[in-house]
Amino acid sequence: MAGLEPLSTGMYYLDNFKMDERNLNQLSRIRGEKIGYVSQFSPMIPKLTVFENICIPHFFKKKDEIKSYTERIKFLSNKFEIYHLLDKRIEKLSGGELQRVGIARSLVNKPEIIIADEPTGSLDDETAISILNYFQEMKSLGLVIILATHNNMVAEQCDSIYQLKSEGLFITH
Structure with a gap:
């Protein structure tokens, strides 16, 4: 997808x-124009900083958008409590910090759709709830969010739940 x-x-x-x-x-x-993708393992470029990794989707944008892009990174990094990490190299981060960087990167281009594979898998419950609340805010503004999860708490936040079984795909909520 x-x-x-x-x-x-x-x-x-x-x-x-x-x-x-x-x-x-x-x-x-x-994908660069319409879709923000959050991977379960948030692949990053280890030698780059957090800021540079969040900037990766910007490589496909116009140069005159740099100022607003920097403001967007500051906003998202504050929202996900990673602002203090912007100058740190990715290889120095914990799994939960990497997950939050991946979520910020997926949102930086203001996509129409977020596709997220276990977006809260590496996060503690409090941080996961914060991310889910932000997703709810974005949904209320028209963002479509499709996520895969094994976590019932996360699934309960969704409008529709589809369960993939060996017999096929089932709507359970």
Whole structure:
């Protein structure tokens, strides 16, 4: 769904773009413009700082957007309590800090959709609730959030719950 790989079967549309007909470059462009992706393990570039890793989606933006982009990074890093880490190299961070950096990076371009794989998996309950509350705020502003989780507390915050079993996909809420 995030456009990281071409579809193997089926099809889906995103804003009238038939995603199964797009090549990897086109999927990357669409993802950069419309989709924020939070990976379970938040892959980062170890030699870069937190600020630089959050900036990665900006590499696809116009140079005249740099000031507003820096303000957005400051806002998100304050929101997720990682502002004090902006100058630290990624390799020095804990798992929970990396997860919050990944979430900030996914939101920095103001995407229309967030696709999150276990976005709170490395976080303590208090931080997880804070992230989920922010997701609720963003949802109320029109952001679509699709997340995968094994955590019942996280699932209970969702409007709809789909459960994937060996027999198929089931709507449980």
